[in-house]
Structure formats: structure tokens, C-alpha cells
Amino acid sequence: APRVLSGIQPTADSFTLGNYLGALRQWVSMQDDHDAFYCVVDLHAITVEQDPAVLRRRTLVAAAQLIALGVDPASSTLFVQSHVPEHAQLGWVMQCLTGFGEASRMTQFKDKSQRQGAGSTSVGLFTYPVLQAADILLYQAERVPVGEDQRQHVELTRDLATRFNGRYGATFTLPEAYIPPGAAKVLDLQTPEKQMSKSLPPSGGVFLLDDPKVTAKKIRSAVTDTGREVVADPVGKPGVTNLLAIHSALSGRSTAELEEHFTGRGYGDLKKELAEVVTDHLAPVQARTTELLADTAELERVLAAGAARAREVAAPVLADVYAKVGFLPPA
Numbered sequence: 001a002p003r004v005l006s007g008i009q010p011t012a013d014s015f016t017l018g019n020y021l022g023a024l025r026q027w028v029s030m031q032d033d034h035d036a037f038y039c040v041v042d043l044h045a046i047t048v049e050q051d052p053a054v055l056r057r058r059t060l061v062a063a064a065q066l067i068a069l070g071v072d073p074a075s076s077t078l079f080v081q082s083h084v085p086e087h088a089q090l091g092w093v094m095q096c097l098t099g100f101g102e103a104s105r106m107t108q109f110k111d112k113s114q115r116q117g118a119g120s121t122s123v124g125l126f127t128y129p130v131l132q133a134a135d136i137l138l139y140q141a142e143r144v145p146v147g148e149d150q151r152q153h154v155e156l157t158r159d160l161a162t163r164f165n166g167r168y169g170a171t172f173t174l175p176e177a178y179i180p181p182g183a184a185k186v187l188d189l190q191t192p193e194k195q196m197s198k199s200l201p202p203s204g205g206v207f208l209l210d211d212p213k214v215t216a217k218k219i220r221s222a223v224t225d226t227g228r229e230v231v232a233d234p235v236g237k238p239g240v241t242n243l244l245a246i247h248s249a250l251s252g253r254s255t256a257e258l259e260e261h262f263t264g265r266g267y268g269d270l271k272k273e274l275a276e277v278v279t280d281h282l283a284p285v286q287a288r289t290t291e292l293l294a295d296t297a298e299l300e301r302v303l304a305a306g307a308a309r310a311r312e313v314a315a316p317v318l319a320d321v322y323a324k325v326g327f328l329p330p331a
């Protein structure tokens with residue numbers, strides 16, 4: 001089966017609808033016909049300051065949410081990035097292959113560092129995409145299910161793989177981003193010019209573990225426009241278009257079908273119905289997450305087994321890389 005790898009940062013108490021529709025739903029659907037590796041990327045999380053106890057807790061909650069959403073540890077390898085030291089090790093080799101200018105062109109770095117200010121931007125934030133490349137290449141992944149915002153990082157990964165292969169001989173598989181057509185970029189409900197984010201303000205973000213009342217309220221107060229007609233128009237009506245896209249992704253009904261369904265009705269009706277669709281979807285996920293978190297020892301066992309399986313694949317790839325770059329093997 002083709003290999004797939006993806007990761008998610010444990011940088012919030014809960015994932016968002018953007019994470020779910022843009023990436024996690026594809027993680028779940030791909031695990032049946034792929035050899036899937038999914039990781040909670042805690043090394044990436046510390047590229048911005050984290051409280052240690054909070055990070056530890058969020059890593060567990062992240063794993064619980066992934067399982068609750070349908071990632072099955074029996075068919076996918078689910079693990080925590082820092083449990084597999086090969087990620088950081090290959091990350092270093094990849095850093096030495098990356099041009100400074102090349103890394104400087106990463107738009108996510110430019111955005112994030114601008115927001116943080118130069119004084120508090122870490123070098124880790126700068127090399128973040130290079131570590132991500134190592135995550136992907138360590139498993140020889142062919143497909144990487146992510147949202148649109150990660151396309152550039154997967155392109156960088158391909159460039160680095162090509163460079164390594166050219167310099168040291170065929171080693172890495174070139175991965176392809178697998179980006180869903182409908183919900184590749186879910187927008188923030190309060191600021192529909194921006195993508196919904198789990199860790200950055202503005203937070204018109206819909207969080208998977210939020211109380212249903214909070215979620216319904218967020219959807220009811222979503223920013224739309226002064227028009228009345230419920231029709232998709234990404235330029236003129238980004239807010240309404242985003243709500244329709246979320247509805248469509250969750251209900252499985254096409255945008256055209258939804259426009260028809262809401263003919264003669266206003267934004268209020270759309271929001272009311274969407275709130276129901278979303279909270280109905282999330283109720284079982286929340287219940288299952290709570291159940292899983294009631295037994296963290298079991299969750300930790302699952303993650304330990306995942307890390308052991310991941311290392312079986314990662315260790316020989318790293319050993320091959322070390323040999324190829326000319327490191328003297330330890331006697």
C-alpha cells in the first residue's frame with residue numbers, strides 16, 4: 001500500500017474545523033488503503049514558546065482527539081514526534097542541505113515571524129519547514145494529506161529530496177501533497193479574509209471540543225455581508241461562501257444543492273442549520289475524546305507502540321542517510 005505521513009501540532013486545547021476538514025478527515029479516509037503514519041509534532045510546537053505542563057497535556061489531548069475522529073491505531077501508526085529521535089537527526093542533515101534564501105521564502109515563516117517580531121522569533125521557527133521535510137522523508141511517504149497552507153512546505157520537501165538524491169544517489173521518495181478540493185482553506189468566522197487557526201487570534205475559530213452552545217453562538221455571529229441571498233461568491237461574499245463550504249463538507253451536499261435549499265431564506269437560516277450540522281457532528285467526537293482521556297495510561301501505551309513501529313521504519317532510513325553523507329559508523 002502507498003505510504004502516507006502527516007502531522008499536527010499540539011498547540012491548542014482542541015483542534016479546529018479547519019484542521020479537521022483540511023487534513024484530519026483525509027487522515028482517516030486514507031488509512032484504509034494506505035500504510036499510514038500520523039504524528040503529533042511536539043518538536044514543531046516548541047518553535048514558539050510553550051508552557052511545559054500545558055504542552056504535555058495537549059499532546060495527550062491531541063492523540064485522544066485523533067483517535068476519536070477515527071484514526072485507528074490498529075491500522076495507522078500513531079505516535080509523538082519527540083518519541084522518535086530520528087526526526088531531529090534527519091532534520092539536522094536536511095538543514096545542511098537547505099539554502100538560507102530558500103528557507104527565507106517560506107510564506108508561513110514570514111507571516112509568523114512578522115507577527116512575533118524579529119526579537120522573539122526563534123531559529124527553530126525559521127527551520128520549521130526543514131524539520132517537516134525530515135518528518136515526511138524519513139517514512140518515504142508518497143502522499144501527505146494537508147491543508148492548502150502546507151503546499152509550499154511539501155514543495156520544499158520535494159526540492160530537498162531531489163537535491164539529496166542528486167548528490168548522494170537515489171534515497172528518498174518524492175512526496176505529493178494531498179489537498180482536499182472543497183475545504184483546503186477553511187476561513188475564520190470573524191475574519192473571513194484569514195484562515196481559521198487553532199493558535200492565533202482572531203478567534204472566529206470553531207474548536208472541536210468547545211461546548212455546543214459556544215459553537216452555535218460563534219456560527220450565529222459569523223461575519224457575513226450586507227446582502228441577503230445565500231449564494232457562494234468567494235470574492236463578494238467570503239463569509240457566506242465559507243459557511244456554505246463547511247456545510248457542504250459536513251453534510252455531503254453540493255454547494256449548488258445548498259443554494260437551492262436556501263433560496264428565499266436568509267443568512268440567519270443558514271447559520272442556524274449549520275450550527276446544528278456542526279454540533280451534531282462534534283457530539284460523538286467529544287464524547288469519545290472524554291472517554292479516551294479517562295485512561296491516559298492506555299493512551300500512552302498506544303503511543304509507545306506507535307513510536308516503536310515508527311522507529312522500525314525511520315531508523316534504517318536514517319542509517320542509510322548517515323552512511324551516504326560520510327559519517328563514520330560507530331565501531
Ligand code: TYM
Nearest residue numbers: 006007008009018019022023132146147184185186195196
Ligand atoms: P498544524 O497543526 O498547523 O495544522 C494541521 C493541519 O491542519 C491544516 N489546517 C487547515 N486546513 C484547512 N483550513 C484551515 N483553516 C486549516 N488550518 C490548519 C494544516 O494545513 C495541516 O495539514 N506544518 C504542519 C505540521 C507538520 C506536518 C509535518 C504536516 C509537521 N510535520 C509533516 C505534514 C507532514 C502544520 O501546519 O500543522
